[in-house]
Amino acid sequence: xxxxxxxxxxxxxxxxxxxxxxxxxxxxxxxxxxxxxxxxxxxxxxxxxxxxxxxxxxxxxxxxxxxxxxxxxxxxxxxxxxxxxxxxxxxxxxxxxxxxxxxxxxxxxxxxxxxxxxxxxxxxxxxxxxxxxxxxxxxxxxxxxxxxxxxxxxxxxxxxxxxxxxxxxxxxxxxxxxxxxxxxxxxxxxxxxxxxxxxxxxxxxxxxxxxxxxxxxxxxxxxxxxxxxxxxxxxxxxxxxxxxxxxxxxxxxxxxxxxxxxxxxxxxxxxxxxxxxxxxxxxxxxxxxxxxxxxxxxxxxxxxxxxxxxxxxxxxxxxxxxxxxxxxxxxxxxxxxxxxxxxxxxxxxxxxxxxxxxxxxxxxxxxxxxxxxxxxxxxxxxxxxxxxxxxxxxxxxxxxxxxxxxxxxxxxxxxxxxxxxxxxxxxxxxxxxxxxxxxxxxxxxxxxxxxxxxxxxxxxxxxxxxxxxxxxxxxxxxxxx
Amino acid sequence: xxxxxxxxxxxxxxxxxxxxxxxxxxxxxxxxxxxxxxxxxxxxxxxxxxxxxxxxxxxxxxxxxxxxxxxxxxxxxxxxxxxxxxxxxxxxxxxxxxxxxxxxxxxxxxxxxxxxxxxxxxxxxxxxxxxxxxxxxxxxxxxxxxxxxxxxxxxxxxxxxxxxxxxxxxxxxxxxxxxxxxxxxxxxxxxxxxxxxxxxxxxxxxxxxxxxxxxxxxxxxxxxxxxxxxxxxxxxxxxxxxxxxxxxxxxxxxxxxxxxxxxxxxxxxxxxxxxxxxxxxxxxxxxxxxxxxxxxxxxxxxxxxxxxxxxxxxxxxxxxxxxxxxxxxxxxxxxxxxxxxxxxxxxxxxxxxxxxxxxxxxxxxxxxxxxxxxxxxxxxxxxxxxxxxxxxxxxxxxxxxxxxxxxxxxxxxxxxxxxxxxxxxxxxxxxxxxxxxxxxxxxxxxxxxxxxxxxxxxxxxxxxxxxxxxxxxxxxxxxxx
Numbered sequence: 001x002x003x004x005x006x007x008x009x010x011x012x013x014x015x016x017x018x019x020x021x022x023x024x025x026x027x028x029x030x031x032x033x034x035x036x037x038x039x040x041x042x043x044x045x046x047x048x049x050x051x052x053x054x055x056x057x058x059x060x061x062x063x064x065x066x067x068x069x070x071x072x073x074x075x076x077x078x079x080x081x082x083x084x085x086x087x088x089x090x091x092x093x094x095x096x097x098x099x100x101x102x103x104x105x106x107x108x109x110x111x112x113x114x115x116x117x118x119x120x121x122x123x124x125x126x127x128x129x130x131x132x133x134x135x136x137x138x139x140x141x142x143x144x145x146x147x148x149x150x151x152x153x154x155x156x157x158x159x160x161x162x163x164x165x166x167x168x169x170x171x172x173x174x175x176x177x178x179x180x181x182x183x184x185x186x187x188x189x190x191x192x193x194x195x196x197x198x199x200x201x202x203x204x205x206x207x208x209x210x211x212x213x214x215x216x217x218x219x220x221x222x223x224x225x226x227x228x229x230x231x232x233x234x235x236x237x238x239x240x241x242x243x244x245x246x247x248x249x250x251x252x253x254x255x256x257x258x259x260x261x262x263x264x265x266x267x268x269x270x271x272x273x274x275x276x277x278x279x280x281x282x283x284x285x286x287x288x289x290x291x292x293x294x295x296x297x298x299x300x301x302x303x304x305x306x307x308x309x310x311x312x313x314x315x316x317x318x319x320x321x322x323x324x325x326x327x328x329x330x331x332x333x334x335x336x337x338x339x340x341x342x343x344x345x346x347x348x349x350x351x352x353x354x355x356x357x358x359x360x361x362x363x364x365x366x367x368x369x370x371x372x373x374x375x376x377x378x379x380x381x382x383x384x385x386x387x388x389x390x391x392x393x394x395x396x397x398x399x400x401x402x403x404x405x406x407x408x409x410x411x412x413x414x415x416x417x418x419x420x421x422x423x424x425x426x427x428x429x430x431x432x433x434x435x436x437x438x439x440x441x442x443x444x445x446x447x448x449x450x451x452x453x454x455x456x457x458x459x460x461x462x463x464x465x466x467x468x469x470x471x472x473x474x475x476x477x478x479x480x481x
Numbered sequence: 482x483x484x485x486x487x488x489x490x491x492x493x494x495x496x497x498x499x500x501x502x503x504x505x506x507x508x509x510x511x512x513x514x515x516x517x518x519x520x521x522x523x524x525x526x527x528x529x530x531x532x533x534x535x536x537x538x539x540x541x542x543x544x545x546x547x548x549x550x551x552x553x554x555x556x557x558x559x560x561x562x563x564x565x566x567x568x569x570x571x572x573x574x575x576x577x578x579x580x581x582x583x584x585x586x587x588x589x590x591x592x593x594x595x596x597x598x599x600x601x602x603x604x605x606x607x608x609x610x611x612x613x614x615x616x617x618x619x620x621x622x623x624x625x626x627x628x629x630x631x632x633x634x635x636x637x638x639x640x641x642x643x644x645x646x647x648x649x650x651x652x653x654x655x656x657x658x659x660x661x662x663x664x665x666x667x668x669x670x671x672x673x674x675x676x677x678x679x680x681x682x683x684x685x686x687x688x689x690x691x692x693x694x695x696x697x698x699x700x701x702x703x704x705x706x707x708x709x710x711x712x713x714x715x716x717x718x719x720x721x722x723x724x725x726x727x728x729x730x731x732x733x734x735x736x737x738x739x740x741x742x743x744x745x746x747x748x749x750x751x752x753x754x755x756x757x758x759x760x761x762x763x764x765x766x767x768x769x770x771x772x773x774x775x776x777x778x779x780x781x782x783x784x785x786x787x788x789x790x791x792x793x794x795x796x797x798x799x800x801x802x803x804x805x806x807x808x809x810x811x812x813x814x815x816x817x818x819x820x821x822x823x824x825x826x827x828x829x830x831x832x833x834x835x836x837x838x839x840x841x842x843x844x845x846x847x848x849x850x851x852x853x854x855x856x857x858x859x860x861x862x863x864x865x866x867x868x869x870x871x872x873x874x875x876x877x878x879x880x881x882x883x884x885x886x887x888x889x890x891x892x893x894x895x896x897x898x899x900x901x902x903x904x905x906x907x908x909x910x911x912x913x914x915x916x917x918x919x920x921x922x923x924x925x926x927x928x929x930x931x932x933x934x935x936x937x938x939x940x941x942x943x944x945x946x947x948x949x950x951x952x953x954x955x956x957x958x959x960x961x962x
Binding site for chain 1: 806819
């Protein structure tokens with residue numbers, strides 16, 4: 001793969017240098033546009049890029065332009081004559097132009113909008129005004145819709161004439177005289193139908209559509225659920241105003257998954273590939289989260305600080321406190337992960353909160369039992385067999401001034417008992433918190449993924465340390481004295 | 482939305498009870514199959530389900546059957562006559578049948594394969610034999626391919642006749658006389674072409690295809706990269722043997738993202754929605770990870786245990802040790818997340834490892850500086866202003882028997898200095914570990930996502946605690962005495 005790409009790069013650059021128009025055309029005929037765009041990475045001579053646009057047929061240029069990085073797009077737009085720019089815009093789809101405009105500097109944008117054909121300018125402005133991440137912001141306004149009384153013959157004729165300008169011709173949207181969406185027809189059904197049938201006769205009535213203000217994640221879930229390749233976008237009056245196609249949905253799904261993954265792990269969402277993100281931007285995506293979590297950690301510091309006297313008389317408590325907090329954090333994180341992913345995939349309906357809590361409670365009880373018992377055995381093994389924990393300090397249980405010497409096995413048993421019971425409580429509490437936090441986040445309109453991992457951990461840490469110290473001073477320490 | 486679904490459920494059940502064939506047909510005409518399947522959840526009377534299959538047209542039954550849960554599919558298969566079963570199989574696509582077979586008990590599977598039409602049986606067996614998660618396992622063998630010498634007229638005629646049995650007719654695959662894939666034609670190009678042209682004249686040569694053994698994640702990345710709706714699957718001899726369509730790719734992308742998210746957060750991958758997963762299965766998805774991480778935690782326990790004497794003389798160290806390990810874990814987790822996500826999206830090429838490490842090193846240095854300084858100030862604030870840390874113990878720096886009384890501000894400054902410098906080291910180390918672990922995982926053929934979050938944390942914990950205690954006993958403690 002890599003070998004071929006290297007050769008492609010050399011081939012493209014050589015052809016550009018020699019101004020070999022035939023070779024450039026041959027490359028565009030046989031290689032996907034995105035591979036050529038990548039081979040041209042770093043070329044910043046507008047003349048070379050312009051040569052491509054003069055040489056290659058219009059069938060390729062719009063698509064190729066959309067694959068170029070923002071810097072090269074900007075170079076080209078500045079180098080184009082008005083006529084060339086209009087030609088390019090004419091061949092582009094409105095939603096591709098919107099993607100480009102969102103990244104370009106303002107002066108370049110205004111040049112584009114100035115030369116833009118009037119009808120397209122209206123489309124672009126409409127798309128730009130919809131809120132980010134809504135159906136409206138990803139839809140295209142270039143689609144084919146027909147009156148329900150159109151005959152199959154006329155529909156096919158129109159598709160032949162105007163199909164080139166539509167984002168898809170595989171799904172045809174049927175409306176009544178008031179522009180209300182009444183059905184859809186697949187292109188293959190149209191081809192298989194008799195010429196004198198009307199769309200009314202052959203259209204599917206069990207179509208689904210989305211509202212222009214729906215969240216793009218909901219739209220993606222509908223595509224998955226109904227196995228769609230295109231869907232109509234309607235306004236509140238049920239009139240069709242645009243369509244979304246499956247290639248946009250694939251991008252949405254990837255984008256939403258990346259955002260969830262980033263937020264779950266305390267990183268801000270990355271728009272660009274890792275290697276293309278500037279260093280300072282990477283720093284900025286990470287530092288605020290660490291600072292914020294460090295500040296929230298004051299809870300843990302406060303608890304430990306309050307029970308500091310226990311640590312100084314029984315340092316073995318400090319040896320096992322990371323085990324308690326980590327296990328609690330991991331277990332809470334597991335629950336949050338399962339819940340947040342289910343939320344993203346739209347698995348829950350209204351009123352499912354109670355079902356989730358009840359299910360989690362039962363899961364938590366079993367896990368708490370298993371982990372509590374395991375931790376009891378494992379820490380006993382660590383202390384009694386591996387000799388973990390400094391013996392001279394283990395026996396200064398009553399303070400260094402007045403040491404109490406206890407049988408070692410008895411001490412180990414009591415400490416393991418403390419850890420086992422703390423984990424029993426911690427497992428239940430952490431899973432309950434882990435399952436409630438995402439619902440709470442949704443309630444206050446925060447991305448539930450943000451509540452995952454580190455944030456759950458920080459909350460769970462405080463509670464598990466508190467349990468640890470309270471159980472020790474009130475239940476287990478008295479056993480030894 | 483919910484209200485409509487409730488009404489649908491009542492409507493379907495009522496129609497079934499009254500054996501109202503007209504109403505059932507009306508429902509299937511106007512409601513998507515998956516919504517009807519959901520409305521029938523819990524119906525376990527085979528007679529009621531059979532009534533649907535007798536009533537509704539064959540256009541719907543195969544698709545509807547595929548949407549039913551395994552239990553109802555099993556009920557139906559046992560209730561069908563051989564003739565009904567054959568009819569159903571005839572209307573299903575091979576890859577849908579494979580999905581069904583993978584979940585059904587063995588005796589039911591053998592009944593299906595016995596009545597299966599011979600050609601379909603061969604297809605199903607071929608798909609079942611490809612390794613899980615490869616292109617072969619998700620492809621379908623039902624597609625249209627034409628010789629390159631076929632005329633547009635003949636191609637359209639064949640599509641009209643056989644198109645119904647193909648998974649897609651929107652992309653047509655063109656092969657030469659040796660079955661080697663030589664090009665693709667979009668249905669719209671075919672429709673727009675002149676009748677006497679051959680496919681050779683109009684086909685795209687810049688198509689991409691995948692090998693039958695390619696990983697499904699790679700295939701999904703190709704669909705995204707090239708904005709495809711269908712792709713040919715070829716064997717090692719470049720002969721076409723199947724196709725993959727975009728609706729399968731949407732499922733793959735969601736599945737792979739879910740797997741990454743689960744593994745990054747120490748949960749095994751869930752195949753079913755949360756609320757449909759049995760409680761014991763949920764326990765089993767979570768417990769082994771916690772146990773495993775608890776066992777690995779022996780490293781942290783060992784380090785703390787080794788330096789236990791430091792803690793007993795200076796318990797303020799225990800107050801801030803969670804801050805050190807948590808910040809290290811979060812920061813390492815951030816890096817791993819960015820790297821693993823980039824790996825999943827196929828952003829790295831061979832040889833990029835060095836570029837990643839060099840970039841991470843620069844990012845880490847900046848973050849270490851910022852966080853080190855912030856932690857210095859923040860912990861000083863916590864101690865000097867908020868009074869965190871038990872004063873009487875703070876001054877027993879030289880052991881309780883021989884306490885040294887120091888000026889409080891001086892002590893706070895030294896402790897903050899310790900924490901700032903430990904975090905400086907920890908930030909660098911954690912990010913370097915966080916960026917190397919996923920590459921290491923790939924090298925030893927383990928899912929890199931498994932290395933995320935909890936595992937990085939466990940490794941980073943040991944190193945940051947070691948740094949903490951060593952810096953204290955060798956650099957900062959001597960300053961005070």
